Amino acid sequence: MVEVAVTESVPVISVTGGNPKGVLDLVKGHNIKTLVLVAARRQAEKAQELGADAVMVVGQEGGGHLGRSDTGTMVLTPQIVDHLDIPVVASGGIVDGRGLMAALAFGAEGIEMGTRFIATKECQAAHSHYKQALLDADEDSTVVIKRSLGTPARALKNTWTDRILQLEARELGYEGLKDYISGSANQRFIYDGLTEEGFAWAGQGAARIHDVPSVSDLMTKIITEAEDIRKKWSGQS
Amino acid sequence: MVEVAVTESVPVISVTGGNPKGVLDLVKGHNIKTLVLVAARRQAEKAQELGADAVMVVGQEGGGHLGRSDTGTMVLTPQIVDHLDIPVVASGGIVDGRGLMAALAFGAEGIEMGTRFIATKECQAAHSHYKQALLDADEDSTVVIKRSLGTPARALKNTWTDRILQLEARELGYEGLKDYISGSANQRFIYDGLTEEGFAWAGQGAARIHDVPSVSDLMTKIITEAEDIRKKWSGQS
Structure with missing residues (x-):
């Protein structure tokens, strides 16, 4: 599957299960960005060592598979940001523009959402x-x-x-x-x-989560919420 | 103890264990602000009904006694903010200015820190x-x-x-x-x-937590960190 992705010049690959080394080695030298899911600081450091372009942190609030330490997104995100040189994407418990702004405050470069996208029209x-x-x-x-x-x-x-x-x-x-x-x-x-x-x-x-919007409406709402917070803090509202 | 606080005109009382009704009833009519610790939405709604002036939310990241649902500060804070009319103070996993700004992004009016203050010179x-x-x-x-x-x-x-x-x-x-x-x-x-x-x-x-500063130095650092984030978002840096 990774070989097909390389052949087809897929721009980004997200690696979410087990040791990422196999996938990272396969795409090395190709123009593909790699994003590795991590649930602990040591996993994040390992992903960086192995050449990941970015890590996606998942705190204990997240759906699906988690880390064993039950560390909250609130603690894990800034902790990993402080230990890594590559960009960090935050996830776990984020569903709106307030979560996005919190993630940015922690030093993350962006967010990942799972559960929120399940409750959309497109899913x-x-x-x-x-x-x-x-x-x-x-x-x-x-x-x-x-x-x-x-x-x-x-x-x-x-x-x-x-x-x-x-x-x-x-x-x-x-x-x-x-x-x-x-x-x-x-x-x-x-x-x-x-x-x-x-x-x-x-x-x-x-x-x-209280609605099932289209992805487009969801993104607009998140950006509006985030922008409102930014304006409030910059004294523009 | 509450009666002594009333007599001595203590400005704020924080209620942190069990049903807050007894304490809230005792201080009613006096010029004392009450802050009730809650670890779930229903507790928060109850505290507001009983006349609390503000609630302090504690997520599962916190030290000491927690809620039974293991809800992260990241989820619990905005959820309670959305259900209450009185101010919300966030706690659980917050140790710095980044956590402060995240809490404000969630709609909290402030933060409470416990563990962070134990590692100070004054403690x-x-x-x-x-x-x-x-x-x-x-x-x-x-x-x-x-x-x-x-x-x-x-x-x-x-x-x-x-x-x-x-x-x-x-x-x-x-x-x-x-x-x-x-x-x-x-x-x-x-x-x-x-x-x-x-x-x-x-x-x-x-x-x-990587240092044991004076409380004064800690507060200065937190405010500086928060201010740096605010400036970044307002395009002033």
């Missing part, structure tokens, strides 16, 4: 029940599963994740969990809309 | 070993204890907290834990400097 792969679950979410609506496997990941809390956590408490390991954490279980929720017969990733920011 | 009650432990901390250096009692609280990770977590995993309840989580165990670490014979509260922000 057609996501079943309407998945989007509705994000709209209904509050601060108690997500849980971290797979911690017992050393791969913690944040999902929407439902009877399915309750069951996963029960199995994890019984220390059943991967074999005891595999049917519950499988790709099929994920797809049943997110594609088929079976909200109690599978699981769906979501960040804590879901508590702050 | 004479804290043993030098406690301050050194904060300086040595990285992103893996804090843990949440007492989750099994429904009162999660963040402390510096050491053999003592490892033992607490082992006892919690065995579901021994308060009786099985009380000698380990007692005030004496806390004091042995923070006052006596016995860093493996007790526990000490600390927020995740400890990973970003």
Whole structure:
């Protein structure tokens, strides 16, 4: 897949799972920018050493796979900014222009959003029940599963994740969990809309998502919010 | 104690444990501002209903007692700002001017810092070993204890907290834990400097504390950092 990307002159590759060395080595010497997802300072330093062009930091607020230390975006972003020379992109709990301005205050060069983009008109792969679950979410609506496997990941809390956590408490390991954490279980929720017969990733920011706009409207709103804050601080409003 | 505060015309009272109603009722009608610590949206709404003048939000990054939902400061602060009419003060993971500007971006009116002030010259009650432990901390250096009692609280990770977590995993309840989580165990670490014979509260922000300045120097530095960000955004630098 990386070779196809090189052949097709893809401008940017985002590396999000495991050791990034393989992908980074493959694209070296080609005119492709690489962005590596990291959830801890040491991972970030390693990515820089391996030649990444930028890192994307994910704090414990994020949806999907997270770091093992539960470090908040608020702490992890400035910490990594202080240790790296390459640009840092912040993620985890960011859903609006206020989050963007906070990320810039920490010294990040930009933001990444996951959950926020699922609740957009263009995200057609996501079943309407998945989007509705994000709209209904509050601060108690997500849980971290797979911690017992050393791969913690944040999902929407439902009877399915309750069951996963029960199995994890019984220390059943991967074999005891595999049917519950499988790709099929994920797809049943997110594609088929079976909200109690599978699981769906979501960040804590879901508590702050109240609409399903077009991506264009979302971007305009974020930029307007950020610009309002900037103006306020520069004494222009 | 509240009655003494009323008699002595204390200007501000901060209420940080349990239901704030008792204290808020006692100071009603007196010229005393009340600030209530909250770790969830519903607590914040309740505090406002009860007549609090402001709330102080603490995200999961904070040291000491936290909310049960592990919500990051990054999500909790703007969420509570959006639901309340009274001013919101942000806390949890904030140690510098960048955190201050992020909090203001979220719509908070100010910040509260705990761990950061322990590592100052003026904090004479804290043993030098406690301050050194904060300086040595990285992103893996804090843990949440007492989750099994429904009162999660963040402390510096050491053999003592490892033992607490082992006892919690065995579901021994308060009786099985009380000698380990007692005030004496806390004091042995923070006052006596016995860093493996007790526990000490600390927020995740400890990973970003690298000095023990005077409070005056700390405040000057925070204001300078915040002002630099403001200038950058207003195009003045």
